[in-house]
Amino acid sequence: MERRAILDELKKVLYPYTEEKEQLQNIDENTALVKDLKINSANLVDIIIDAEAKYNIEIDFDSAEKIISVGDCINAIAEKIPE
């Protein structure tokens, strides 16, 4: 799955957790979840679990700890999706 396609799907995962709905449509891999999208840190576990459910994958703890930006999310998902 291409990173661009993952990013588009990721917008749906992030949607319930950000007030920045307009900015969400224009995110790129450098967009920070907390700093730019104003997502509360208490929702970061929700986002990981929602992404796992969406792609039927399991994101390990090490990968989850690295998630700060949209690009980090895509990395964590891409490495678990079968080629």
Next chain:
Amino acid sequence: MSTGNDRSTGNDIVALAATDEDRTSRPRFYSRILTPAELSLYDELTGEGLSFSSFVWLMWSIKESVYKYVSRAEPGLRFAPLKIPVTSLRRREDHYSGMIGYGPLTLYSRTFLADETIMTVVSAQEDFSNVHWGLRRIENPDYSTQSALVRTFALQSLSMVLPGAELRIIKSPDGPPEVWDGEHRLHMPLSLAHHGPYVAWSYRLPANSSSYRKSAANRAASSHLRRVNLLEITGLKRSCSSCEYSS
């Protein structure tokens, strides 16, 4: 045992209405926050009337507070709750007191619970000397309002401790908030938190700040700020003269 440096502060707040109790209670969720050893702390609290989901968020708030405390000296540190071990948790009269061993640091936490909110403050000193904190409920919980009002309320609190100072809070995008008096940055660590309709702050006065505290006490007596026992607002109780809860 090392008490680490005392040049930082860290706090966190969780608005329980903004959490999902059912999801929080699933292993898939809480196993990303709590180690098996920490789960056993809940068993030791049996009979305290604390729901499991509240326990999970209590522990989260401790870990987030520790992260804020530590990241002041370690910019770029990533929040990894499983790597912040809470080693003990005890019920006190009006709060839960915890101990955290983070590398060479030993930190202490105080967590206040109500039906609607969980608030934690951490300190390197077990008696929380010179640590001040507060909580306010706000009407509009959007991010920009939370962000603006938590600064306003923190400044109100600081102005009681430092009367006459030209206080400002400056926060760089990637750094912790700083307290400035005019053009001078004060060595007074400040931590801000907001979630849902709650905002909270903590700060630590310098160890030689007895004159500050005296001033604060004098001003508090004549303050026009409406101070309300949090019990009336959220069910929380005041725990010491350093905390303030207002609506």
